[in-house]
Amino acid sequence: MVLAELGGSISRALQQMINATVVDEKVLNDCLNEISRALLQSDVQFSLVRDMQINVKKNVNLSDLAAGQNKRKIIQQAVFDQLCQMLQDPSGKPDQLVPKKGKKPGQVVMFVGLQGSGKTTTCTKYAYYHKNKGWKPALVCADTFRAGAFDQLKQNAAKAKVPFYGSYTETDPVKIAVEGVERFKNDQSNSFDLIIVDTSGRHKQEAALFEEMRQLSEAISPDLVVFVMDASIGQSAFHQAQAFKQSVAVGAVIVAKMDGHAKGGGTLSAVAATKSPVIFIGTGEHTDQLEAFDVKPFVRRLLG
Ligand code: GDP
Numbered sequence: 001m002v003l004a005e006l007g008g009s010i011s012r013a014l015q016q017m018i019n020a021t022v023v024d025e026k027v028l029n030d031c032l033n034e035i036s037r038a039l040l041q042s043d044v045q046f047s048l049v050r051d052m053q054i055n056v057k058k059n060v061n062l063s064d065l066a067a068g069q070n071k072r073k074i075i076q077q078a079v080f081d082q083l084c085q086m087l088q089d090p091s092g093k094p095d096q097l098v099p100k101k102g103k104k105p106g107q108v109v110m111f112v113g114l115q116g117s118g119k120t121t122t123c124t125k126y127a128y129y130h131k132n133k134g135w136k137p138a139l140v141c142a143d144t145f146r147a148g149a150f151d152q153l154k155q156n157a158a159k160a161k162v163p164f165y166g167s168y169t170e171t172d173p174v175k176i177a178v179e180g181v182e183r184f185k186n187d188q189s190n191s192f193d194l195i196i197v198d199t200s201g202r203h204k205q206e207a208a209l210f211e212e213m214r215q216l217s218e219a220i221s222p223d224l225v226v227f228v229m230d231a232s233i234g235q236s237a238f239h240q241a242q243a244f245k246q247s248v249a250v251g252a253v254i255v256a257k258m259d260g261h262a263k264g265g266g267t268l269s270a271v272a273a274t275k276s277p278v279i280f281i282g283t284g285e286h287t288d289q290l291e292a293f294d295v296k297p298f299v300r301r302l303l304g
Helices: 003-019 025-041 046-060 071-088 119-132 149-160 173-185 207-220 234-247 266-274 295-303
Strands: 107-112 137-142 194-199 224-230 250-256 278-282 290-292
Touching (some): 025 046, 107 119, 107 207, 119 149, 119 250, 137 149, 173 207, 234 266, 250 266
Parallel strands (some): 137 194
Antiparallel strands (some): 278 290
16 A cells, blocks of 8 residues: 555545444444554554554444434544544644744754755745744755755745855865854844754665764754655655654654645654654745644545
């Protein structure tokens, strides 16, 4: 099964339950087993899948339902609620995962993700979003691997009217990141409070990339590390996210390209792998096309 079909598999399992002549314990179990299989095949952790099963059964409790109550609707709602739960609060400590204004001056947010995931675009969107909320963001380009990365960030940043730092000649990403972060932190006249560091994604998962992320993180001590994923990555989401999580302390996920056809089924796996919540979704190529994550419409679309 391809992960992009996760939503479809869950919808099919629910549909079979809806089509059953009588909804009894067996039909409910079959439905939940089918959903569990789809989640497990998408690399969602076993413990989360087991909790989903237990919670749905607890919330539905077929034997207690009075005759005439719409069991099908109640089951559908219980599954929907559990999927929302799985996406919403994977660590139980969501408050610690997003920068809080005024908490600490010059908070540093480091973006990681594979090349092409939408990371550089999302960095500017994130800066622009926070600028409109009263923050004073600045951007640092620590991607020395991809030719053109600095120009891309520079152009995007200029459009968003956000100061940026980078170098055409320096090849050491750690040096650039440290210099950029220091420069913005020490800029007394502007008091930047949100320093966003774009990093290299290279073209695939490779040891050198993760080592670079580890060194960068050690050098700039980010307050938050954001993992950016492409909404269409499907089954590779878990391993991709896990590989980053093993090198740096990923604390949040942003799903880019949700405006395409992808339903974002890989998101559940990325959330499970990083134990971090989704904070935004990207809905287009433009700087203002970033939306705060809203779990219900997301799950509705996943199942739609
Ligand atoms: P990076 O290599 O991870 O830094 O990826 P980029 O930011 O360069 O993005 C790769 C491509 O995806 C570019 O053409 C972006 O314009 C595009 N992109 C990024 N985010 C979105 C999004 O939310 N929606 C759409 N449609 N395209 C996006």
